Amino acid sequence: MNLFRFFIGSLKIIINGGRLYYSCIFFLAILIIWGAFGYYDQLKDGLIMTNMRDSVSWGFYIGNFTFFVGVAAAAVMLVIPAYIYDWKSIKEIVIFGEILAICAVIICLSFIMVDIGNPLRFWHMLPFIGTMNFPSSILSWDFFVLSTYFILNLVIVTYLLYSHFYNKEYKKSIILPLVLLSIPAAIAIHTVTAFLYNALPARPYWNSALLAPRFLTTAFCSGPALLILIFQIIRKTTKFEIKDESLFKIAELMVYAMFIYLFFTLAELFKEFYSDTEHIIYWKYLLMGVEKNREIVIYSWSSIIMGFTAFLLFLIPSTRKNLFTLNVGVVLIFLSVYFEKGITLIVPGFTPDVLGQFYFYIPSETEIRTAVMIFSSGVLLFIFIARIAIAILFNGFSIESLKKK
Amino acid sequence: MKMIEKDNSRREFLKKVGLLSLGTVALASCNSSDYEDFLQQNFKTLSKEEKDEIVKNLEKRYSEKYGKEFHVSDKAAKEGILFGYALDISRCVGCRRCVYACVEENNQSRDPQIHWIQVLQMHKEKGIDFAHSTVHYNPEIVPEPGKFYLPVACQQCRNPQCTTVCPTRATWQEEDGIVVVDYNWCIGCRYCVAACPYGARHFNWGEPNVPIEEINPETHYLGNRPRTKGVIEKCTFCVQRVRKDEGHYPACVEICPVGARKFGNLLDPNSEVRYILENKRVLVLKEELNTQPKFYYFFGV
Ligand code: SF4
């Protein structure tokens, strides 16, 4: 009965909103439908509707998957500074970070689902009902850590909101170990995802020990970037309090991450270009293109330039401590990492292919539409869950409020 | 005996669980044979009876679909056999007859086009150098002066990357060394494509297409039986031919006009491949990756 009332109550929260809210939802709905029609073609005719082929056998979908693993991982890691610097609203930061993580993991799994040739056979890779190739296959590992992480976050968020909803004090002894566990789990999902590529000696572009560390540092940029924006929105519309100083602090931490990333990348570039082995070809394709084929160069250089600008904006105290330039930097770094993970990490690994042949890949319309569908659905999901959470945390949506009516 | 029973009841139970949980999804578009396909377990884990049953059903279905008598074998590997292949680089003229013989023998899709064998054209002065090779050569007559040819298909690695990475165990190495795929179990994640260092794995990006009059009805479950969209396929040393008791050669060996291709049992000291390994200058591709191919290249003349 209570559960039922909770659902009705949540539904009311979701459908009530201002004009801006409605237009947002409407816009997302249109995007989802537009994307779904694109995806329908792929369901009907197969992955031939994408531009992937045997030479470049993974593309935009797997790139997106990788990117959102990063977002999922880093959202939770913000708990660490929140704890160390003793920001007041640590509970709220945990909740919103983990809601973001939940949605990001759902997005990740959706990208895997659209990427595999036989989505209905997905259960073949599960333990017990299928024949999971554990521990050999890193993909099994990845699935395992992602599910663990997902469940962990789901439990934490549900429990925190539940106790708030019933006006009970939550038990620190339950939450603290779970939150502490979710931090190594966050590192694990990203590391294992990096190992997915790293573990392939056939692909020299990924077969570098620096891949996993580089993954982690970029995740520390993209995830917090998103949260800085989200916090500002929530702060404007609710009683949620997070001081400007805390946002600046996050940005400061991001600068460290960017700096380490820059250093790792330079080390990688030095090794590749100075030793000038035949493996240099992937990097040349990434940065300069091959003959007339420069499709990917636009992505790599815009990623580099945006990332570098963001780095400068965050490095200089006066621009870091100004909300406007901070937000510009946040958007830039987010896009920079998105291009990097979405395109320039995956595609050069396959170009040229293992037999030295070139096939030039950029995502097809179907791929873009499918990605838009998943992305917008994820955003919608986040908005809905976040609104319920906001209602419970700040607007007195609780068991009593339901009983009163 | 008991073990097997237990296993079966487990499988029964799991089938039911699968049925309940996934039934709703599957129900939408299915007739009963789709349904059975959907619930079929990994071929490697099935009992002899279950395999026979599946194979029989497949024969019936294919015969109806293609209007000719179909054979689907599930003949297992024989003991004491480890298949090996040797290719004479100095003889190969790059005519690509093997490519097309392979396509016909193994029912590879014509459009979208799938070729299990890729013939690379290389420059004599550069040696084996993938970076400067091309598969898209097209002169009137081969061989061209200054060029040599390197056909590449699955190298049947002893230490295959492709099976290690597969999340579902849909691909594995058989006792006689042939790496096979269960087309009913592969989920199409293409991790194996990324992992194979020789570009030997091919994905059915769309619905495969073989003209009915050209279909080869002599098939093996793990080999050249018709595939569906969304699964991986690869060279199997013509498992449907080489496992026959009479012991046929793979189609590419038979067609090669210059006799550049040799095939045999690596465990038999009198076989031709063993002779080549012992008496010729032999190499394997990408030796540094430790895949340990059973496909050798040699210089015969
Ligand atoms: S060549 Fe590729 S497909 Fe064949 S066994 Fe080796 S890794 Fe597997």
Ligand code: SF4
């Ligand atoms: S594509 Fe099929 S055979 Fe290859 S790794 Fe995935 S499930 Fe295994």
